[in-house]
Amino acid sequence: MIDLKKLQLEVFQNKLDKWFNTTNIDMEFNLLNWELAEAFEAYHKDTWNVWEELADVAIFLLWLSEMLWVNLEEEVVKKIEINKNRKYKKSWKWHVKV
Ligand SMILES: [Mg+2]
Numbered sequence: 633m634i635d636l637k638k639l640q641l642e643v644f645q646n647k648l649d650k651w652f653n654t655t656n657i658d659m660e661f662n663l664l665n666w667e668l669a670e671a672f673e674a675y676h677k678d679t680w681n682v683w684e685e686l687a688d689v690a691i692f693l694l695w696l697s698e699m700l701w702v703n704l705e706e707e708v709v710k711k712i713e714i715n716k717n718r719k720y721k722k723s724w725k726w727h728v729k730v
Pocket of ligand 1: 670685
């Protein structure tokens with residue numbers, strides 16, 4: 633099993649080592665969004681680097697989580713449990729949370 637918190641700390645240390653942004657949260661949200669757009673573009677251009685772009689998305693998410701003092705692993709585990717227990721009903725167009 634992956635130790636996501638360990639990865640979070642490892643990638644953040646790399647960020648510190650490279651003198652990347654560690655304080656501007658708004659900028660980090662925008663960069664994360666940018667990386668997701670790059671992955672989307674790679675997917676639609678049928679290029680092989682969609683895997684690399686998805687990895688960038690994960691790394692930026694881990695960075696942002698560390699900047700916000702969020703243990704992403706704990707939050708993901710909690711949210712998976714919440715989602716498992718959610719009930720939905722089908723409407724004519726999409727699923728609606730009940
Ligand atoms: Mg990228």
